[in-house]
Amino acid sequence: MRGDGLEPITPREAVDMWLDRLQSTRADETLKSYRYRLKPFLEWCEKEGIDNLNDLTSRDVFRFDSDRRADGLKVSTLNNQLGTLKQFIQFCERIDAVPQGLPAKVEVPSVDLADRVNDEPLSANRAETIRGNLNRYARESRRQVMLELLWHTGCRLGGLRALDLRDCFFEESDLERLRHQDDINQAALEAVELPFVYFRHRSETPLKNKREGERPVALSQDVADRVREYIDVNRVERTDSDERRPLLTTEKGKHARVSKSSIRREIYIMTQPCRWGSCPHNRDTTTCEALEHTLEARCPSSRSPHPIRSGSITHMRDEGWPPEVVAERVNATPESSSRTYSTNTES
Template identity: 25%
Template sequence: MSSALAEALAQADDPEVIQQLLAAEITSDESAESTNDPQSTLSDLYQRYLNRRTDRSPATRAQYKRTIPTFVDFAADHGITHPHGITTTLIDEFADELFDAYDTDATIATYTKNVRAWLKWLHKRNLCDESTYTLLDKQELGLSPRARDEALPESEARQILSKLRTQRRGSELHAILELLWNTGLRIGEVRALDVSDYRPEVADVSIQHRPETGTRIKNGSAEDNHPGDGERLTELKPSVVKALNHYIRHQRHDVTDEYGREPLFTTRRGRPSRSTLRRWVYEATSCRWRENPDGDTCDGSCDARSNICPHSYYPHAIRRGAIVSQLSNGLSRGKAKERFNVSIPVIEKHYDPRSKPERKEDRAEEVRQAWPDI
């Protein structure tokens, strides 16, 4: 303890002031540590960070242990074991990995918040650049943990699409929601689409795994030794074809990405980020497109200039709603497995809305037809 701190503590009588003085001294001591230790690995530095936070609650420390090592392991898988190897490209790829692995913004926000805090701690020691942790900002990633995660009901989807078709026909909001509600695509799959993947003459889109040119999809390609083949052709209903055709003719920016590819959805700068696509979904499902969200009128607390309100939905809620809707309208689980790239056990656990008697009745006719005549 410095003499200046001792004197300041002797004169302070407010507990909060004393706590602030002690916290400032700890921060000062940490910043004064050697900042160029080439022997400190990311694992070492994570452990040091954890050891310095013994005053945190058990729940908070458990969260550190669950989230930060995920990044350390991810970096190691990419050949990075020391902080000098942390780049903005690595951070972007880590964020993409989280979006592929988890469906809710709240979960992704937990991981990015803790990794961001740790990277900021490293930056204070001159061990990584400021740009690495700022990339994990909640707004930069387009995260909105207050958006809703339940399935978008068919009745609300019908109401939203009806308004978008008349008020924002062919806009990016209209086109992306038509596509998501019909196909149940993941945001990463939407981002991966090129104009050439869309075939209006046969009403389908081709979902392709192209990591070498900047777009990955969940489950990838069977040829890449992934656990499942996410590549597939997905049929489109006529209303989706109309929306996409209008979007391409009147709204799509005629641009290419850094690999010379022509993205289906675009911004003025090229292929949109996942966060941009997520913001479009939040705006497309906000209360402005519904008469009575949740059966009640909006309470007026929404910022009219904002693209997000408490009634907005996560992109995965659109996917979940699309799957539930099509299963409820007769699509078999086997066909849903192929269309949505999801396993039957996951469909049974999370998506199939039918009761056991309803499932039995739905399969009864096919079962009877399959009985041998003996």
């Protein structure tokens, strides 16, 4: 150990150690995204000859930041990369790999409205309008169920996709298959009323926080009715390769369970105002690129699944739900649900 209390470690060793530490609490996909975001930093350290994080200074971080900006990256991309770098350096500080105080000197650029238009939370007013349109024009459809569950439960995309038929509980008789399972949180089960869905972590469809993300989430009777209608009328009966029966199935193709990319595209389409009426952006709907296949996200008003979640959480908080209740429902920390989502937005 050096006189300053730091213990030598290479950047790559530290990244591996950090990701190994997170393995028990983060989904594999999340860890892959962290590694991807840190890849430019590792390459930069190698180019600059920084093979010991003990020698990393705030000036080095500033030069890395400047180099990334010079590459013409979008502010949102910089926000993701430097935000992850800051978390990594905070870990390095805890293991005596970098000088104390270094994480505080990592400046994560804020993302203004122009750079995060598709990340703005969906407002309650827009959500109710879209729900009404789906109920009128696409009742009993897979799209309707996607939107209803995302908005009503505040779940993540991965949680929605992971649901099986056996995770939907509408009547008392459905509970029998849960009450005798040792790996079920029986206390949480007793606290929730029918109808509800149960988010489960399974290796083929992992939840972001793994077993800690497992929870039953109560549904309103109206939402439960929409889910049952879809199951009874329009769900295509298909079975996964692992003999599971997904709630959201595909009509054809190799995979029975709908993909994450398909869910994103469906949500982009549902949140385009011109699908239900006129365009608020004065675009010609006969030539608008956002109406082309795979380009739906280019509509300024379209939203991906995450803004549905953040909008749902915001709505719960604005309705007066306690932070700890919201946090348990959506699998977030009370601090996060209170700090991040308790602001009104009309996006």
